[in-house]
Amino acid sequence: MGGWAERVRCQISSPIVTNMPTTGSDAGAIVVLVSGYGSNLQALIDASADPAYGVRIAAVGADRDDIEGLDRARRAGIPTFVCRVADFETRSRWDAALASQVAAYRPELVVLAGFMKLTGEAFLRQFGGRTVNTHPALSPSFPGVHGPREALDYGVKVTGCTLFVVDAGIDTGPIVAQRAVEVRDDDSVETLHERIKTAERQMLVDYVGRMVRNGFSVTERKVTIS
Ligand code: GRF
Numbered sequence: 249m250g251g252w253a254e255r256v257r258c259q260i261s262s263p264i265v266t267n268m269p270t271t272g273s274d275a276g277a278i279v280v281l282v283s284g285y286g287s288n289l290q291a292l293i294d295a296s297a298d299p300a301y302g303v304r305i306a307a308v309g310a311d312r313d314d315i316e317g318l319d320r321a322r323r324a325g326i327p328t329f330v331c332r333v334a335d336f337e338t339r340s341r342w343d344a345a346l347a348s349q350v351a352a353y354r355p356e357l358v359v360l361a362g363f364m365k366l367t368g369e370a371f372l373r374q375f376g377g378r379t380v381n382t383h384p385a386l387s388p389s390f391p392g393v394h395g396p397r398e399a400l401d402y403g404v405k406v407t408g409c410t411l412f413v414v415d416a417g418i419d420t421g422p423i424v425a426q427r428a429v430e431v432r433d434d435d436s437v438e439t440l441h442e443r444i445k446t447a448e449r450q451m452l453v454d455y456v457g458r459m460v461r462n463g464f465s466v467t468e469r470k471v472t473i474s
């Protein structure tokens with residue numbers, strides 16, 4: 249893949265773009281952060297078994313213990329770490345610790361895959377512009393943790409999922425990709441979310457691979473994969 253110097257980094261709420269650091273990361277390495285079931289993580293694990301995919305999951309981190317996401321990583325022989333907010337005096341110390349745990353694995357890209365915490369200033373200083381997250385709605389609609397429920401309650405006929413570059417807001421970052429999912433008359437929150445997750449996994453695998461293999465740039469709100 250090309251050097252990070254060829255890519256640019258989005259400064260939060262600023263049109264200024266700067267060069268991505270060229271040191272401190274290993275080619276093809278990603279760290280995935282999870283909080284739960286980890287089906288998106290599993291899709292990345294499965295895809296990265298093929299060397300042609302070009303992505304190596306260097307570690308999986310979580311903000312809690314005893315979750316299926318961590319078990320999935322262990323079964324695949326991937327190093328894991330847990331960084332719990334409750335173990336730190338302040339949220340910002342937790343955030344700085346999370347950043348240094350992630351940095352230890354020298355990722356080119358950090359993937360939040362069902363990670364239910366907002367990353368803070370220290371994390372974004374180090375990984376802003378190269379951290380992506382998935383959201384189970386079509387941004388800018390229905391930000392936050394109840395995307396499928398709010399889409400259903402609102403009565404939209406089409407919803408979907410969004411892959412975006414993380415910034416300081418809640419699901420507000422520059423959009424990498426989106427997939428539309430039709431809402432059916434008989435959908436429950438669960439059936440709708442399951443169909444969204446099917447689309448989400450495919451989108452995530454497709455775009456994480458492309459971003460890592462080809463590099464990408466973020467200019468203001470526009471994400472371009474090289
Ligand atoms: C995904 O829909 C993600 O967008 C949302 O939570 C879900 C996580 O699913 N934040 P999983 O843990 O990857 O199965």
